[in-house]
Amino acid sequence: MSIRSSCLRRALPMFALLLAAASTAHAGWWIFGKAKGRPEMTRLYVGGIDLSQSDGKMAVYRNQLKENSLEIKGFFRSPQSTVAEAKLSLDGGRSWVEKEKIALANDSFSYSFEPKPEQEYDVRVSVLDTKGQESDSGDLPRAVFVYHEKS
Numbered sequence: 773m774s775i776r777s778s779c780l781r782r783a784l785p786m787f788a789l790l791l792a793a794a795s796t797a798h799a800g801w802w803i804f805g806k807a808k809g810r811p812e813m814t815r816l817y818v819g820g821i822d823l824s825q826s827d828g829k830m831a832v833y834r835n836q837l838k839e840n841s842l843e844i845k846g847f848f849r850s851p852q853s854t855v856a857e858a859k860l861s862l863d864g865g866r867s868w869v870e871k872e873k874i875a876l877a878n879d880s881f882s883y884s885f886e887p888k889p890e891q892e893y894d895v896r897v898s899v900l901d902t903k904g905q906e907s908d909s910g911d912l913p914r915a916v917f918v919y920h921e922k923s
Contacts, residue, residue, distance in 0.1 A: 820836060843882055847879060858898070
């Protein structure tokens with residue numbers, strides 16, 4: 773019997789044991805975007821009004837504007853990583869604001885625009901983290917508001 777075959781006979785059972793142990797281990801860290809803990813919105817403000825304190829429907833008046841602009845600001849958290857992008861729609865998700873126009877900083881985003889009088893806005897927000905996970909749209913705050921020129 774050669775030294776090579778003797779080494780193989782000893783190594784084979786150890787290799788089989790190692791293979792069996794590895795097959796029961798859960799190695800989910802390598803699956804991009806599949807880890808638990810999606811990012812989520814924690815607060816959403818329209819014109820300084822906290823939507824967690826409302827039913828999601830509101831009126832916005834001229835005195836809530838700053839220099840004719842209305843600010844939409846959101847706060848979020850991501851348990852697994854940091855948030856890389858915020859997505860914002862003013863028409864219920866039919867179209868999305870260009871991401872370059874949304875300011876992103878330290879677990880928050882903001883977007884300002886000049887609202888048109890008597891127009892209804894249906895605000896939808898979504899955030900994407902650096903692991904590729906997007907917030908669950910069913911859990912996100914939603915705001916429907918109409919801008920009125922007169923207060």
